[in-house]
Amino acid sequence: MPRIYLDYNATTPVDPSVLKEVCSILKNYPGNPSSVYEEGRSARILIEDSRQFIRSFLGANQKDGIIFTSSGSESINLALIGTVNFYRRQNKKSIPHIITTAVEHPAVLNAFKFLENSGVETTYIRINNSGELMLDELLLSIKKNTILVSVMGANNETGTIFPIRRIFEQVKKINENIIAHSDLVQFIGKVDFSLKDFPLDMLSFSGHKFYAPKGAGVLYFKKGLHLDPIIHGGHQERGLRAGTENTAGIAGMAKALEIFEKNKEQELKKISSYGSMFFDMLFSSLEGIRLNGHPVNRLKNTINISIDGVKSETLLFNLDLCGISASAGSACNAGKFVKSHVLEAHGYDRSRIESSIRFSIGRWTTEADIEYAVNAIKKTTLKLRSMT
Numbered sequence: 001m002p003r004i005y006l007d008y009n010a011t012t013p014v015d016p017s018v019l020k021e022v023c024s025i026l027k028n029y030p031g032n033p034s035s036v037y038e039e040g041r042s043a044r045i046l047i048e049d050s051r052q053f054i055r056s057f058l059g060a061n062q063k064d065g066i067i068f069t070s071s072g073s074e075s076i077n078l079a080l081i082g083t084v085n086f087y088r089r090q091n092k093k094s095i096p097h098i099i100t101t102a103v104e105h106p107a108v109l110n111a112f113k114f115l116e117n118s119g120v121e122t123t124y125i126r127i128n129n130s131g132e133l134m135l136d137e138l139l140l141s142i143k144k145n146t147i148l149v150s151v152m153g154a155n156n157e158t159g160t161i162f163p164i165r166r167i168f169e170q171v172k173k174i175n176e177n178i179i180a181h182s183d184l185v186q187f188i189g190k191v192d193f194s195l196k197d198f199p200l201d202m203l204s205f206s207g208h209k210f211y212a213p214k215g216a217g218v219l220y221f222k223k224g225l226h227l228d229p230i231i232h233g234g235h236q237e238r239g240l241r242a243g244t245e246n247t248a249g250i251a252g253m254a255k256a257l258e259i260f261e262k263n264k265e266q267e268l269k270k271i272s273s274y275g276s277m278f279f280d281m282l283f284s285s286l287e288g289i290r291l292n293g294h295p296v297n298r299l300k301n302t303i304n305i306s307i308d309g310v311k312s313e314t315l316l317f318n319l320d321l322c323g324i325s326a327s328a329g330s331a332c333n334a335g336k337f338v339k340s341h342v343l344e345a346h347g348y349d350r351s352r353i354e355s356s357i358r359f360s361i362g363r364w365t366t367e368a369d370i371e372y373a374v375n376a377i378k379k380t381t382l383k384l385r386s387m388t
């Protein structure tokens with residue numbers, strides 16, 4: 001039976017051209033990029049070329065920081081904890097206040113909890129039941145000691161896109177010194193992005209969400225910003241991230257962005273059209289389904305629905321038997337049912353949350369995959385409903 005992968009928000013398969021490049025680098029560039037002899041120097045060139053490419057991809061300035069990490073989670077932890085730790089070293093008597101949203105990925109929320117436990121003041125901004133951020137609440141929560149606001153670009157579970165440009169413009173109007181960070185893990189490689197359009201001071205993203213191998217992430221920060229390292233050791237990455245760089249992973253990530261850049265018009269058009277087709281087919285073939293998250297401002301590849309009368313874990317199990325991979329809640333919760341904090345923040349009732357399922361399409365999704373999946377979802381749902 002063929003497998004139909006509909007969980008591109010969890011991770012993406014590696015693009016064949018990226019794979020080829022990564023394998024060749026693993027074979028031909030064995031050196032430690034910090035070594036001064038030829039093998040080290042050539043690996044260093046690959047890393048610096050990748051950094052340069054990513055800098056221009058983002059529309060960043062030459063002096064801005066591009067730090068390579070192991071993942072989106074690490075980049076986010078470095079951004080948040082690194083900023084707060086630096087601030088505390090400089091301002092020993094002041095307690096910093098940081099703000100985020102209630103629907104962030106656990107990488108942000110748990111870094112916030114960690115900081116909270118060490119005495120930092122935190123605020124979590126609510127969303128309404130359409131998934132829109134309560135911007136007034138955010139602006140009112142800004143205080144004299146607020147040093148950082150972190151708002152994600154797009155939500156991993158629902159695909160809801162936050163208007164981060166407007167949000168951070170408003171934040172900066174109140175205090176331009178507040179550091180604007182965004183978790184762009186679900187944004188980069190899915191949406192056309194340039195720093196020229198967004199007033200961000202820091203952003204984090206991860207290669208495995210756009211067809212690069214797992215194990216490479218990026219933290220961007222604007223020139224002049226300071227942060228403390230959270231991993232201590234050697235002086236790699238401007239002294240901000242100790243550890244021998246993952247040369248192949250970093251170059252693979254740059255290659256994946258290059259492929260996205262080259263084909264983005266076509267790819268975004270295809271995803272948008274297949275996303276709409278999937279949505280229309282699902283809603284016209286089944287009664288009793290509800291879209292979760294924002295109805296319009298959402299990633300076109302993501303469809304999070306609740307199917308009345310069906311528990312998501314049972315549906316997922318049955319779809320897996322039909323060869324379909326999907327997800328309930330975020331990827332790091334997959335395998336065991338943990339009530340989604342994102343759907344809970346929408347104010348949805350328990351049965352809506354327990355019957356929610358996320359499908360996310362990507363580069364290799366075909367029309368036939370969508371037709372097969374809708375058919376399987378319909379059949380499985382009708383079977384499960386008839387049993388209860």
Ligand code: PLP
Nearest residue numbers: 071072073105107156185186206
């Ligand atoms: N932020 C968001 C929105 C995500 O979707 C994810 C991963 O699913 C992360 C952060 C964490 O990224 P990584 O898996 O690279 O640590």
